[in-house]
Amino acid sequence: MIFIAAATSQLGNLVIQSLLEKIxxxxxxxxxxxxxxxQNLSAKGVTLRIADYNDPDGLERALLGVDKLLLISSGDIAASRQQQHANVIDAAKKAGVGLIAYTSILNADTSELLLAKDHQxxxxxxxxxxxxxxxxRDGWYIENYTGSIPVALQHGxxxxxxxxxxxxxxxxxxxxxxxxxxxxSDGHENKIYELAGDNAFTLNEYADExxxxxxxxxxxxxxxxxxYAAALVGAGLPEALVNILADSDIGASKGQLYSKSKDLGGLIGRPTTTLKDVIASSI
Ligand SMILES: NC(=O)c1ccc[n+]([C@@H]2O[C@H](COP(=O)([O-])OP(=O)(O)OC[C@H]3O[C@@H](n4cnc5c(N)ncnc54)[C@H](OP(=O)(O)O)[C@@H]3O)[C@@H](O)[C@H]2O)c1
Incomplete structure (x- = not known):
């Protein structure tokens, strides 16, 4: 059995969609x-189990009989994500899970981003x-940018x-x-994948496209x-998130969101989706 934690995340839903094409x-x-x-997952025949990263006992019950677990990093940046993830790992160990795949951050070994600490x-x-x-080790989502196309169009x-x-x-x-x-598939035990898009871009290049x-x-x-941080606060974003976003942008300016790795295309067996295509499907 394969267990997807935080399955109602956007990533979790897409993982399950992809799994359903395979198993x-x-x-x-x-x-x-x-x-x-x-309910969309249950309608497709996927079993639902309650799994809150803050509930160690519930997690252990949820993970019984599971062979492989995808631990999707928590989206609750106000919480101790490190503790939440440790709760899931402890529960998985007690339940006898055979493999834990964890969605970490690109360049985790060297990343100085504030966001990287929990992942490290x-x-x-x-x-x-x-x-x-x-x-x-997932890189940035292109959707982090395309998600604010309406705002960009509004402000020009x-x-x-x-x-x-x-x-x-x-x-x-x-x-x-x-x-x-x-x-x-087999052969991934104790492997580290640096997952990044094939074609890196600057925000000037993004704006041009x-x-x-x-x-x-x-x-x-x-x-x-x-x-930049003041503008995000002005737009109504919570301060904790603003700090992380501004820090990540400064990290990006120093190349911390860049990688030459071709692990992503290698795993999915095709070139990664282009910026052009993601923008086209977002407008
Ligand atoms: N690589 C990137 O650019 C990038 C960007 C944003 C986030 N991320 C990270 O990657 C993860 C997946 O990305 P996404 O865009 O799919 O995230 P998302 O849609 O924002 O989903 C975040 C998920 O975290 C779950 N969560 C929060 N607190 C939890 C708890 N106590 N127990 C269990 N689950 C909890 C939420 O559960 P509910 O559905 O129940 O609310 C939600 O499913 C995020 O959680 C974040 O750690 C990466």
Whole structure:
């Protein structure tokens, strides 16, 4: 049995969609906090089990009989994600899970991003647990940018603080497909995959492609970190998230979201989805 934790995340849904093309629904368990959010999965024959990263006992019950677990990193940045992930790893070990694939961050070994800390600690904890692991070190989602196309069109500009930093972002569904491959094929135990898009781009290049596709110039405006953070606060984003986003942009300007790795295309067996295609499907 394959268990997807945080299955109601956008990534989790895409992983399950990809798994369903490879194995019967009867072999898939979706770990969810709210079954109402997972009716689409249940309708496809996927089993639902309650799995809250803050509930160690519940996690152990949920993971009984599971062979492979995809631990999708928690989206709750206000919580101790490190503790939440440790709860899942402990429960999986007690339940006898045979392999844990963890969605980490690109360049986790060297990343100085604020976001990287939880991932680095989780990788260390998982390695020390003795449970066979796979680190799926996911790069940035292209959707992190395309998700704010409506805002960019409204304001007539894209703002950020990543300068000329090259960003090896990839489509969320490509990372999902890679996870599904790892969960349904052999030979991935204790492997580390640096997952990144084939064609890195700067935000100027992103703005050029968006402008071309919408038929209107939407320039990229690079801001100092503080000004960028102030703009995000002004747009109503919570401060904790703003700190992380501004810090990540500065990291991107220093190449921390860049990678030459071809692991993603290698796992999914095709070139990664292009920026052009992700933009086209978002407008
Ligand atoms: N690579 C990137 O660019 C990037 C960007 C954003 C996030 N991420 C990371 O990658 C993960 C997947 O990305 P995504 O875009 O699919 O995220 P998402 O759609 O925002 O989903 C976040 C998930 O975290 C789950 N979660 C929060 N607290 C939890 C808890 N206590 N127990 C169990 N689950 C909990 C949420 O559960 P509910 O569905 O029950 O609310 C939700 O499913 C994120 O959680 C985040 O760690 C990566």
């Amino acid at each position: 019967p629904a009867s072999q898939i368990i979706a770990g969810v906090r709210d079954t109402n959010k997972a 600690e989780t990788e260390k904890y998982l390695k020390a647990s003795g449970v066979p692991y796979v680190f799926l 500009a894209i703002i950020g603080a990543s300068g000329d930093g090259k960003i090896s972002a990839a489509a969320r569904k490509d990372y999902a497909e890679a996870a599904a491959v790892v969960l349904t 968006l402008s071309k596709q919408v038929g209107k110039t939407i320039p990229y405006v690079n801001l100092p970190k503080d000004e």
